[in-house]
Every structure is written in structure tokens, then in C-alpha cells.
Amino acid sequence: MNRQNDFQPSAAPREGSLQWVLLRHFSLQMTLVALLLLLPVVLFTGKAALESEQRLLQADADKLGLVLERDRQALQGTLRDYAGWDDSYYFVNQPHPRYGQINFTGSFLSTGVALVAILRAPREPLLQYGQPAGLSSQAWQATLAGLPEWKKLPVQGEPQVRVAQVGGQMALLGVACITRSDERAPCNGLMVMVRLLDSAYLQWLGQLVGGKVTPVLDGRASPSSALHHARQTIVPLPGSTVLALQLDKKFDHGEQLRNLLLFACILLLLFGLAALWMRRFLRRQVLNRVELFAELAHRYELGQTVQWPVEGGSEIDRLAQSFNQMVARLAAAQGALQQQMVTDPLTGLGNRYGLELAANGRIGRCRNEQGLALLLVDLDGFKLVNDSLGHGNGDALLRLVAERMRQSLREGDELFRVAGDEFALLLSVASRDEGEVLPRRLMGLLHQVFRFAGHEIKISASAGIAYRQGELSALDLMRHADLALTMAKTAGKAQFCVYAPSMSVDVEQRLQSEQALRQALAEDVLEPYFQPVVDSMTGQVVSLEMLARWSHEGRMVSPAEFVPQAEVLGLIGPLFNQLLDKGMVWFAQFREQCPHLVLQVNLSALQFADAALARNLLAQLQKHGLPAEALAVELTESCMLQYPELVDSIIAELVAAGIGLHLDDFGTGYSSLARLRELPFDVLKLDRSFVLALGQGDAVLARAVHDFASGLGLGLIAEGVETEAERRALDAIGYRWMQGYLFARPMQGSEMLPWLSVSGRHSGQCDALDDGIKSEHA
Ligand code: C2E
Numbered sequence: 001m002n003r004q005n006d007f008q009p010s011a012a013p014r015e016g017s018l019q020w021v022l023l024r025h026f027s028l029q030m031t032l033v034a035l036l037l038l039l040p041v042v043l044f045t046g047k048a049a050l051e052s053e054q055r056l057l058q059a060d061a062d063k064l065g066l067v068l069e070r071d072r073q074a075l076q077g078t079l080r081d082y083a084g085w086d087d088s089y090y091f092v093n094q095p096h097p098r099y100g101q102i103n104f105t106g107s108f109l110s111t112g113v114a115l116v117a118i119l120r121a122p123r124e125p126l127l128q129y130g131q132p133a134g135l136s137s138q139a140w141q142a143t144l145a146g147l148p149e150w151k152k153l154p155v156q157g158e159p160q161v162r163v164a165q166v167g168g169q170m171a172l173l174g175v176a177c178i179t180r181s182d183e184r185a186p187c188n189g190l191m192v193m194v195r196l197l198d199s200a201y202l203q204w205l206g207q208l209v210g211g212k213v214t215p216v217l218d219g220r221a222s223p224s225s226a227l228h229h230a231r232q233t234i235v236p237l238p239g240s241t242v243l244a245l246q247l248d249k250k251f252d253h254g255e256q257l258r259n260l261l262l263f264a265c266i267l268l269l270l271f272g273l274a275a276l277w278m279r280r281f282l283r284r285q286v287l288n289r290v291e292l293f294a295e296l297a298h299r300y301e302l303g304q305t306v307q308w309p310v311e312g313g314s315e316i317d318r319l320a321q322s323f324n325q326m327v328a329r330l331a332a333a334q335g336a337l338q339q340q341m342v343t344d345p346l347t348g349l350g351n352r353y354g355l356e357l358a359a360n361g362r363i364g365r366c367r368n369e370q371g372l373a374l375l376l377v378d379l380d381g382f383k384l385v386n387d388s389l390g391h392g393n394g395d396a397l398l399r400l401v402a403e404r405m406r407q408s409l410r411e412g413d414e415l416f417r418v419a420g421d422e423f424a425l426l427l428s429v430a431s432r433d434e435g436e437v438l439p440r441r442l443m444g445l446l447h448q449v450f451r452f453a454g455h456e457i458k459i460s461a462s463a464g465i466a467y468r469q470g471e472l473s474a475l476d477l478m479r480h481a482d483l484a485l486t487m488a489k490t491a492g493k494a495q496f497c498v499y500a501p502s503m504s505v506d507v508e509q510r511l512q513s514e515q516a517l518r519q520a521l522a523e524d525v526l527e528p529y530f531q532p533v534v535d536s537m538t539g540q541v542v543s544l545e546m547l548a549r550w551s552h553e554g555r556m557v558s559p560a561e562f563v564p565q566a567e568v569l570g571l572i573g574p575l576f577n578q579l580l581d582k583g584m585v586w587f588a589q590f591r592e593q594c595p596h597l598v599l600q601v602n603l604s605a606l607q608f609a610d611a612a613l614a615r616n617l618l619a620q621l622q623k624h625g626l627p628a629e630a631l632a633v634e635l636t637e638s639c640m641l642q643y644p645e646l647v648d649s650i651i652a653e654l655v656a657a658g659i660g661l662h663l664d665d666f667g668t669g670y671s672s673l674a675r676l677r678e679l680p681f682d683v684l685k686l687d688r689s690f691v692l693a694l695g696q697g698d699a700v701l702a703r704a705v706h707d708f709a710s711g712l713g714l715g716l717i718a719e720g721v722e723t724e725a726e727r728r729a730l731d732a733i734g735y736r737w738m739q740g741y742l743f744a745r746p747m748q749g750s751e752m753l754p755w756l757s758v759s760g761r762h763s764g765q766c767d768a769l770d771d772g773i774k775s776e777h778a
């Protein structure tokens, strides 16, 4: 058994293979899926980054706003302290030149206030302490002029602090009413404080939020302040609508990008690993197995025995199981079919194909086996058995024949039924002598009576044997045996022939003559000849025997040659009918000359297969206006012994109609006298061999036959009387009717007519067969 052990799945998938297709599609799809997954991630990350930048920027702006608010409130607090201080109040009433140096020192310096001014109401400047760089006195005066009316300020209220532009710079500008701490006296002046939001301050703010902070004056940021590729936002300033801060901040996306890249790499790696794993899994669990299946199926196609591996319970395993079962069922069916192909169903023996296989097998096993012989055995006239007893009985007989033959086999012999009634034996024989023992024994066995279903049948068989020589093939051996059998059958019944190379030629000739005979029949060239039977005492003609003649290629072919041939070819019926058609025309004319003349016609055993035989003969007689008594049929002993039942019924029909019945060639067969007595023969024809013996002085048998016929009251005709001596010897025993060259040779109708009219055999002088018999026994 060819298992899958030696199967190695191909390392690289072959183009077009399932693995190739799957992998190609699979990698394409995996890449697509990875890309599809990456795209939203990138988009989402980008969007999230933007949003987070916005949020962070806003948070920074808020932070700046808070810081500014804190500083504004701090300035408000400082202003509240100094404006509500009694010293400031008294200073306004009684100014002191060193007031500034004395009071705006120490902790005041840490408040970041760059300039303090005190004005007595309504706008009389009393003190200006501090002079920031870049602030001109005109700008300062303008700033002071822009202050709200002091009376509009709440006397006891909170100081007002807002972001304002002071001399072109952004600053926190606070103003408060100067009052006494007990708040009993009215406000006597204004205190103004300026804290510049200068570049250092803005830089500090920028450091706080990690960006760049620039002032927006008149709604416009200074262009130089913007950072490249930075995000920006506007931080509104307390108390001002025109002033604001612009925050520019750069966000570093490098890390995000790196993270994104890392994420993408990890994702791709995971996908790659998943794909690899899937591929491995697919290969191991599916593709390799499918490949193995395909390979095993291919081997199965090549005729190897294969078994698909079953490893678990998956669909593939179920498929494998089904495959295995299917293969097993197929093998069983094939086996049965093969058996059927080589077996003959009727007998259970091998058939012709089986014989061919067996012969090939034996020759193949032992190339030089020279002792191999093939014997073919054919039952003679088996068709008649089928026709007379029915096919059921024919089959039964074949089974009995097979059984009988089987019993005669030796060890190693093989028996076959190769055609309807043809058997073959494959034999191992040491010598030719040995090769002939079995056939002869076999034929002897077959010639013994078969009894079945109330029938008793005697059959004969012909056989041909061929020996294997040299490198002869099984088919040639069969052909040789066939030739030998054909020769045996041509030679007559119950014959046995050994193949000889000359047979091929003989058969070729036979085939040619068969063809010629068919043609002769088709062209209706066969002629009836007539040979008279005469009463030797009176010299008168009593009857005429119709004999077939065939003039072929300038020679007269003997009926002894072509009648058996016609029998083998199944043409004996048509042949006889053609002859009788022509013969009756002549005979009707002969009867006009000799009214009591009888026509004797020879019937072949095979004609008894035709149930209409008697009817046809009577129709012919009627057609020519002749009585049944004008016709006699001649049968041989072997004929009537071969198919007793059929012959008996037709004979009974003929005799009942009044047709005469002659037993031809009497003495040459082996029929029992008892059987002869049962049959309604009226004339016996003594075979020529007895007449010959008589001429040589041996009268015993001729006398015995004469006594036997006289005893049974049968007519007697001696055949083949050639000499006067034979005639006299027959005369001496008591034979009256004779046929032979001494009296006349067989003649054409055209010769017979004048012959009959010659004086002495003329009408009126022709004797009647019946009368003869009567007169002889009288
Ligand atoms: P058969 O029925 O015994 O016919 C007599 C044979 O003896 C004839 O041979 C005849 O020519 C021959 N014969 C007659 N007188 C003599 C003689 O004095 N000396 C010798 N040596 N022979 C003589 P034929 O015509 O060659 O026929 C041979 C056999 O062929 C016949 O033997 C008969 O069995 C068969 N046959 C002839 N015609 C037919 C036919 O139409 N149908 C059938 N079924 N058989 C036929």
C-alpha cells in the first residue's frame, strides 16, 4: 500500500496551486486590512493632536489671564493701601518734598510699580515718583489727562486698575481717591500707579507658559513677535478692549509622530505575525492536506493503491473517510465487475476473456513455458438440441457438459466456456502424447448419454489442440487451437485435430470455398442429378435418387465436400430447397413416362431442426400434382440417432403423410437393431462397403442384412454396384433392387429423360417400388 509517508509538501507553492492562490490573496487582503486600520488611527491621532493643541493653548491663555488678574489685584491692593493711608492724605494737605523717597521704598519696590503720582484735586500734580525709561513727560501728561474725572471716582471705593497704553507701552494703570483711614474727611486727591507690562514682563509671562507673549496694540500684534509654525491665541486684558496679548506657542509633534510610528510598526508587526501564523496554520491544517489529497488522487489515477490519512474529525477528515470508503467500494465493484468480465454466468467457468487473461498470465509467469497446450472442444450440432428441446434444456445440457469436463481435469488444468457450445482447456503437458490423452478421454466422456429432466441425449464433440512453441503469444495459441478445431469440424463429427502450420492454408482455402458456395447458392447454380435404382431381375427402373452437383471452376465438386460445408454454414436448408425446386420439375416429367417412379431425396440431420420440413415437402408434391407416395427421404443412421426426439416427431409426420422413409448407408452406423425396429423405415440401403466385400467373396454381412430386412418386411437396395460379379452375388442372396455404375451413373435431368425412354425401361415397364417390395416378399 502506498501511504502518504513519502509525501513531502512542496516548499514553495507552485504557481496556480491552491496554496499560491490563497497566499497571494491572503497577503493582499492582510495588507489592505492593515492599511485600512492604520488610516483612521492616523486621522484620529492627527485630529486629537490638533484638539489637544487648542486645549493647551487655551489653558495657557487662561493661565496668563489669571497671572495678569493677580498682578492687577496686587496693584489694586497696593493702591488701596497707599491711597487710604493717613500720611498720603496729610501729604496732599501739606506736601513734603521727601515724601516719595521716604515712603515708596522697602516692600514697595517689590510690587513692580514703576511710577507713582499724587494729584491734589482736581488735577494739581503734587508728586511724581519714578520715571520709567522711554516715558516722555508729554506722554505722561497725556496719560494723566486721560484719567477719569476724579469726582467720578468713588470716594471710598475700590481703586480702579486697568490695562492701558502708557506712552506707547502697555501697562497696568491704577487710580484711587486719597482719603483718611477713618473715612471721615472727603477725598482730597488722586493717587496714580503705573506698572509697566514691558518686554521683560512679557518675556517672563512667555516663560511661564513656554511660549512667546507679545502685546497687541490697536488690535494688531507686532509682526516680528510671531513664531514660525506656531499656534497663537489672543489673551484679553482686563479693562481694555483694544489692548490684548498675543500668545504664540510651538507644539512639538515629534514624540507624537514617533509614538504613532511605533504604534503603526507594532500594528504591522502584529498583522505580519498573525498572517504568518494563519499561513502556517492554513498550510498545516488545510493546504498541505489538500495538496496531499491531490497527490494521492493522482497516484490513485495511476493505478496505485492509496489510503487518504484521517487525523481527526474535521471536514477534511470526513472527506478523507468518504474518499477511502468510495475507493474501497469502487475496488470491490471493480473486482466484482472484473470477475463478471471473466466469468461465464451459465457454468461459472471462465469465459473467452478469462481464457485470454489466464493464457497471458501463464505465458507471462513462465516465458519459456513450452508445455502449454490449448484444447478447444465444440459440441456437434448443439443448435438442434436448443431448437428441439428449448433453450432451458440446452442450458441444462451445457451445465452437465461443463460438470463432466470439470471432473476429468487434472491439477493445474483450467477449463473455460468460450462460446455457446465451445469449451477451452488450458493444459500443461509434458509431451504431445500426453496432450492427446486428455482430449480423447474427454470426448469419450462427452459421447456418453446425458440424462436430465426426463431426456436422454447423446451428443458428440469435436476438438482441436494447439501446443505453444517458441515465443507464441496467447492470442496466437488461441488462433491455432481455433484452426485445429475448425479442421476437426470440417472433417466431420467427433473428430480431433492437432494444429499444424498447413492448416492456416487449408482454412484459407476453406474460407474461399465457403465464399464460393455462398455465391453458388446466391446464383442458384447447383444442379440435381439423378441416379436410378433398378430391379436387377427385370432391368426396370423403380426409383431415382436425387444427388446434388456443383460445377465450380471447371471441376465437379463432390457433395461429400460441399454438403458438410453447407451444414456448418447453416446453408443446408436453402441448398436442399433449391435442388428440390429444380428436381421436382424434372421428376414430374419422369413420372409422366414412369407413373410409379419414386424420387429419393437425401436429408441432412440439421434439416430436422426445421419443424416445417414435412409441410414443405408436401407442398412441393402438391405443387407438381404428385402424390406423397412419389417421394422417399433418405436418412443416415447417425442422423436419426443424434437427435432422436426431433427426428422421431418429423418422421412420424412424414410417414403419416405417406412419404417413404429409407435408411441410407445401412451398416456403417452403430445404431441398435432395437431402435431401428421402432422407426417406420420401409427401405434399407445396404452401404457400398458391404457390396465391395461381397465382390471379394465376403457375403456374411450382406446376407445378415438381407435376412434382417426380410424379417422386418423392409425393402432393400444395394448401393454402389459396379460389377457383374457384385450383381450376381447380390442376386444369389436375394437382393433385387440395385443402384450403381453398373446400371447407370448419376445423370442430369436432360440425360435422364432419354435414358428412361430407352426400350426396356419405358413407361409401363417401369416398376413400382411398392410393387417390388410386395413382389419380393410374395
Ligand atoms: P449417398 O446418399 O450414399 O449417395 C450415393 C453416392 O454413391 C453418390 O455419391 C453416388 O454418386 C455414389 N455412387 C453411386 N453408384 C456408385 C458406384 O457404383 N460406385 C461408387 N463408387 N459410387 C457410386 P455422391 O453423389 O458423390 O454423393 C455423396 C453423398 O453426398 C451422398 O451419399 C449423400 O449422402 C450426399 N448427398 C448428395 N446429394 C445430397 C443432397 O442433395 N442432400 C444431402 N443432404 N446429401 C446429399
Ligand code: CA
Binding pocket: 545, 602, 634, 664
Ligand atoms: Ca442416399
Ligand code: CA
Binding pocket: 664, 665, 685, 687, 719
Ligand atoms: Ca448411401
